[in-house]
Amino acid sequence: MKTGELIALLSNDAPAARGGRFAPRLLAAAVIGAAVSLGVLVAWLGMRPMHEAMRSGSFWMKAGYTSLLAASGLFVTVRLARPGGSIGAALWIAAAAVAWLATMAGMETMRTPDGGMAHLWLGWTWQVCPFRILALSLPVLVGALLALRRMAPTQPALTGAMAGLFAGAVGATVYGLYCRETAAAFVVVWYSAGVAACAALGAAVGARLLRW
Amino acid sequence: MSDPETVLKALMLRGLDGDAKAHGELLGVLARHLRAFFARRLGGAAADAEDLVQETLLAIHLKRETFDTVQPFTPWAYAIARYKMLDHFRRQGVRRAVPLEDAGVLIASETAEEGAARRDLERLLGDLPARQRALVEDVKLTGHSIEEAATRQGMTPGAAKVAIHRSLQRLARKVRE
Numbered sequence: 001m002k003t004g005e006l007i008a009l010l011s012n013d014a015p016a017a018r019g020g021r022f023a024p025r026l027l028a029a030a031v032i033g034a035a036v037s038l039g040v041l042v043a044w045l046g047m048r049p050m051h052e053a054m055r056s057g058s059f060w061m062k063a064g065y066t067s068l069l070a071a072s073g074l075f076v077t078v079r080l081a082r083p084g085g086s087i088g089a090a091l092w093i094a095a096a097a098v099a100w101l102a103t104m105a106g107m108e109t110m111r112t113p114d115g116g117m118a119h120l121w122l123g124w125t126w127q128v129c130p131f132r133i134l135a136l137s138l139p140v141l142v143g144a145l146l147a148l149r150r151m152a153p154t155q156p157a158l159t160g161a162m163a164g165l166f167a168g169a170v171g172a173t174v175y176g177l178y179c180r181e182t183a184a185a186f187v188v189v190w191y192s193a194g195v196a197a198c199a200a201l202g203a204a205v206g207a208r209l210l211r212w
Numbered sequence: 213m214s215d216p217e218t219v220l221k222a223l224m225l226r227g228l229d230g231d232a233k234a235h236g237e238l239l240g241v242l243a244r245h246l247r248a249f250f251a252r253r254l255g256g257a258a259a260d261a262e263d264l265v266q267e268t269l270l271a272i273h274l275k276r277e278t279f280d281t282v283q284p285f286t287p288w289a290y291a292i293a294r295y296k297m298l299d300h301f302r303r304q305g306v307r308r309a310v311p312l313e314d315a316g317v318l319i320a321s322e323t324a325e326e327g328a329a330r331r332d333l334e335r336l337l338g339d340l341p342a343r344q345r346a347l348v349e350d351v352k353l354t355g356h357s358i359e360e361a362a363t364r365q366g367m368t369p370g371a372a373k374v375a376i377h378r379s380l381q382r383l384a385r386k387v388r389e
Contacts, residue, residue, distance in 0.1 A: 001266075001329070001332065001333035001334045001352070002326060002329070003243050003262065003265055003266055003269070003326050003329070004240075004326065005352045006266055006269060006270070006333060006352075007236055007239045007240055007243065007269065008236070008351070008352055009348065009351055009352040009376070009380070010235070010236070010239055010269065010270070010273045010380070011232050011233070011235050011236030011239060012232065012351045012357065012358050012376065013273070013358075013373065013376050013377050013380060014227055014230065014231070014232040014235040014236075015230055015373070016228065016229055016230035017228050017230075017276055017277045018228050018229065018281070022278070081278070082278050082279075082280060082288070083275070083278060083288050083289075083291035083292045083295065084287050084288055084290065084291030084315075085291075150277075151275075151278050152271075152275040152278045152292070154291050154292070154294070154295040211299070211388075212271070212275070212384075
């Protein structure tokens, strides 16, 4: 087939195609994914009583941290979804969130007597926390990657990683509705580990699935 | 209006509004720029260059929704061309660095004379169902509009449009194998 013939063929397939706005599509996929995660959480672990959670500072600390990570991942993913898109400044939001929580963890460490150090960093649930977060992130990751398949990221692995950061952070936010750990030190290590695992998975899957 | 970016972006916007003629014109101008662009970067492999021209045109067409209409057009098209070139090297098992250049290099020169393609898109469409294949042939070779071609194949125009679009998506997948 000559190139001229191909062009004739292509120009016959040209319906109006304005408004390929991607952010709403990605958000919609994430909302559906998060609803599935929430359903899994309720069926699997149950939620902690909300009236109690709302009055605890640690609940808001966790929700704030994971929301900032999610926002950062979302902004970056939206940029990378289009040809030529670069990471941009939004990844600094995630960096700032980690720095903030690490500072809080440092302050906790100074207040804690030597004997309490292990518990501060390991809590009650360090062995299961990252895996649960990863599991709860999967529905969001699937939704985000499917939405991205309709876009055209020119850096598939990086885009997958950022979608994984977003999905992992949403999964971690959902997990915060169950988790009773209170220490910033715990969250900055084990929550972050779960989110990072999801980002790594996103990179590995994205490198294959997001090619076009 | 002689600045290529201005011309290309105007054509792109009209194409996205459903102006098939503008879309065809855009692809025609882009083909000349892409041909010069790939020829310079692939050295002597003229047939590979024409293959890449076709592959990139197909990608630009199928991904046209991802163009952000408030952004300039050239960087978007350049990013797709570069991505397809990297993909081409990767498939050939060549490890070759492709420096990130200023997007302007894409529209810096043009080559009108069409090289022969190495890969025959026709052959890749060979396993389409007979009616879809006939439809593509009709639109491509005889220059029939989709409406006319649909009537000739006894399909509704809507079904014919979907069939053509699916054929093109399938073509893009096959090209990458």
